[in-house]
Amino acid sequence: DAKTTxxxxxxxxxxxxxxxxxxxxxxxxxxxxxxxRQLPSQGPEYVIHGLTSNVNNRMASLAIAExxxxxxxxxxxxxxxxxxxxxxxxxxxxxxxxxxxxxxxRLMVKP
Amino acid sequence: xxxVIQNPRYQVTQFGKPVTLSCSQTLNHNVMYWxxxxxxxxxxxxxxxxxxxxxxxxxxxxxxxxxxxxxSFCFLDIRSPGLGDAAMYLCATSRAGVFYxxxxxxxxxxTVT
Numbered sequence: 001d002a003k004t005t006x007x008x009x010x011x012x013x014x015x016x017x018x019x020x021x022x023x024x025x026x027x028x029x030x031x032x033x034x035x036x037r038q039l040p041s042q043g044p045e046y047v048i049h050g051l052t053s054n055v056n057n058r059m060a061s062l063a064i065a066e067x068x069x070x071x072x073x074x075x076x077x078x079x080x081x082x083x084x085x086x087x088x089x090x091x092x093x094x095x096x097x098x099x100x101x102x103x104x105x106r107l108m109v110k111p
Numbered sequence: 112x113x114x115v116i117q118n119p120r121y122q123v124t125q126f127g128k129p130v131t132l133s134c135s136q137t138l139n140h141n142v143m144y145w146x147x148x149x150x151x152x153x154x155x156x157x158x159x160x161x162x163x164x165x166x167x168x169x170x171x172x173x174x175x176x177x178x179x180x181x182x183s184f185c186f187l188d189i190r191s192p193g194l195g196d197a198a199m200y201l202c203a204t205s206r207a208g209v210f211y212x213x214x215x216x217x218x219x220x221x222t223v224t
Contacts, residue, residue: 043215101153
């Protein structure tokens with residue numbers, strides 16, 4: 001399985017944008033890039049996913065490098081509620097359903 | 112609107128005493144998953160069901176088993192819990208396919224005494 005590398009932790013100020021990086025240099029052509037987050041004492045929740053093009057939804061934006069070897073999750077205005085562990089996960093389009101979680105980035109948001 | 116429900120939220124069992132954790136869903140998804148999450152670690156997939164087809168991860172201990180009697184319910188059975196099995200157990204569901212997100216329940220925190 002292609003692996004991802006994320007910083008262990010990041011800090012942000014409330015109301016400011018946050019850019020969470022993810023490196024996946026061994027990504028294959030059929031791998032989708034998924035982001036999940038896990039708030040304290042809760043199960044993970046889906047944030048966004050993409051293949052090649054940048055994606056936007058109500059929670060975040062996903063910027064994918066042209067060579068697909070890295071991606072960035074963008075929270076446009078961080079709130080205290082966004083403090084969580086963010087996981088960048090590659091899902092093989094041919095393999096189906098599995099999520100293999102890596103270490104993730106713990107995001108701390110300061111008021 | 113509860114979608115993936117796990118009961119109980121907290122479970123205490125004794126070393127070696129079998130325990131069953133339950134998960135139910137109101138989403139009618141055909142795939143259900145069980146993950147184990149130990150303290151300060153990422154969730155680790157134990158197994159999943161695609162409809163009635165059971166798929167075990169290669170490194171899931173034999174001590175862990177699962178049952179899915181119908182679409183809505185899935186159970187995790189730990190036959191002889193050891194101290195190392197203390198963890199958060201997360202149930203998730205999804206439609207089949209890489210495009211579909213997984214919906215997670217709140218988890219059951221298992222303590223082994």
